[in-house]
Amino acid sequence: MDTLIDRLQKNNIQPSFQRIKILEILDKKREHMNVNLIYEEVSKEIPTISKTTIYNSLKTFVEKGIIQCLTIVPEEIRYDFETAPHHHLLCKRCGRIFDVSVSCIYAETKEIEGHAIEEVHGYFKGVCKECLSLERDQNNKIGR
DSSP states (O other), rough: HHHHHHHHTTTTTTOOHHHHHHHHHHHHHOOOOOOHHHHHHHHHHHOOOOHHHHHHHHHHHHTTTEEEEEEEETTTEEESSSSSOOOEEETTTOOOHHHHHHOOOOHHHOEETTTEOOOOOOOEEOOOHHHHHHHHHHHHHOOO
């Protein structure tokens, strides 16, 4: 909890109870949640919280670089606690988003042909290993 408060204070954000809880859920879950899922989780502990508070807090966090937003699909924004450059995989079956370790020379050098790179976003779309495993299990049951 203290590191979350420190993270907010270092970025000149007043560490309110609501902001701390929102950040805590993003840190604990690490599931690339959307606003509705974040609201659902936070409202379990703070039933009076509004979606407006969630939206405003997330907007502030993104502006200050405390979290990042992902727009892998245009209909939905997801939020990521991890701000270091990394790539993501969207499972087209279950809809979950996973961090994936992929080396990217541009993320490391921060430069392409003399242009300064400030952000790198890499998205892959496919089927996650859990969905593939379920599919194999179902096929094995049918095949018997």
